Amino acid sequence: MKFLQIPDGLKTKALEIADELGDVVISCESCYGSCDIREDEAKLLGCDEIVHYGHSKMIDSDIKVEYVEKRESYDPTEALGKLNIKFNKIGLISAVQFLDSLDIAKKVLGNRAILGGQVLGCDVSNAEKIVDKVDCFLFIGSGKFHAIGVALKTGKPVFILNVEHNRIEEVDVRLFEKQRIAAQVISRDAKVWGILVSTKLGQMNIKLAKQVRDKLKPKKSYILSMDEIRPEKLEGIKVDAYVNTACPRIAIENRTDFGKPILNPDEI
Numbered sequence: 001m002k003f004l005q006i007p008d009g010l011k012t013k014a015l016e017i018a019d020e021l022g023d024v025v026i027s028c029e030s031c032y033g034s035c036d037i038r039e040d041e042a043k044l045l046g047c048d049e050i051v052h053y054g055h056s057k058m059i060d061s062d063i064k065v066e067y068v069e070k071r072e073s074y075d076p077t078e079a080l081g082k083l084n085i086k087f088n089k090i091g092l093i094s095a096v097q098f099l100d101s102l103d104i105a106k107k108v109l110g111n112r113a114i115l116g117g118q119v120l121g122c123d124v125s126n127a128e129k130i131v132d133k134v135d136c137f138l139f140i141g142s143g144k145f146h147a148i149g150v151a152l153k154t155g156k157p158v159f160i161l162n163v164e165h166n167r168i169e170e171v172d173v174r175l176f177e178k179q180r181i182a183a184q185v186i187s188r189d190a191k192v193w194g195i196l197v198s199t200k201l202g203q204m205n206i207k208l209a210k211q212v213r214d215k216l217k218p219k220k221s222y223i224l225s226m227d228e229i230r231p232e233k234l235e236g237i238k239v240d241a242y243v244n245t246a247c248p249r250i251a252i253e254n255r256t257d258f259g260k261p262i263l264n265p266d267e268i
Contacts, residue, residue: 003042005031006053010070021051030228033121034058035202035247037065056096056118059202072097074163076140080108083168085159087135091116093127093150094140098163101140105161113138121249124150131156138168145249147171152252176252183241183251183261187268190240190261193221196229198246208245212265216243231258243268 002024006014008031018024025045027038034055042050042063049064057067090109092102093116106113114133117126127137127150136157139147142164151158151173158171193216195209206223213221221243226233229246231254242262244251251262 001025001045001047001049003027003038003045003047003050004053005029005036005038005050007031007055010054017051017053024051031055032200032247033202034067035122035200037061037201039063039201054097058120061201069096071100072163074098074101074140076101076105076161076163077108079161079166079168080105083109085136085138085168087157088112089114089134089136091127091130091134091137091156092140093117093119093124093137093146095119095146098140101163105138105140119146119150121145121149122247124153127154139171144171145253148173148176148252149249152176176255179255180252180263180267183255183263184267187241187261187263191219192239193219194234194237194239194242195221195223196242196244196246196250196262197223197225198229199225199227200246203246205245208265212243212245212268215268234258 002021004018004024004026014026018026025047035058039061051066051068053068054070055067056069090113092105092113094102096118099118102115106115114130116130119127131154137150138159138161140161142162147158147160148171151171160169160171162169195212197206197209198204209223229250241260242258244262244264248264251264255262
């Protein structure tokens, strides 16, 4: 029996995919990426294989995992013909769905373009490796999630070629930067810290949590674990601030949801 994990955005196709797979259990839990392999759940249900839809491989598992990347065809030529970016050297990046569009974009832009490759929400190393060679980045895909991560990590201007609207938009991360500074300032007075650890297979980092605990000494700190890091699970726990060791995006897009300052390890 197979265990199907599918992102929320593709759940409308869940039954269709299940029909193709045959004997399958459909996970209705949210699937946040290839870091989110529900190994224990699959084993508990008697499944011997996980089919992980919409993402590329990130981690190894004790159970067989088949990654179905769900590549999509998109020709960026028309949109790039209207490109009005003042920067000379442009780094090309994308999520896994539109990776095939990067080679087309490189041909259209010629010497202006430098291929970066795939970026994840938590890992933009393919952008970082070319950051000194480019003036800005162009992300080909939908949504701002990946592009925001690149902008915050590299400090370079980032543009999105929005495949849904076939237009180019600039990413603005000033609000996130202000929120980070505010969290750092407020947390200076924190006496008791909660160090957040996820039990998700690709996000769990107890070693980092212990390093953070040592770094915070002599202040008091407690390691708090859960599967999905959510603010309502922390109600009643009397700490002054949090350090997040799970997905770094929790302390970016969801920073203001926690009611107390929350920082990533590199921000403390």
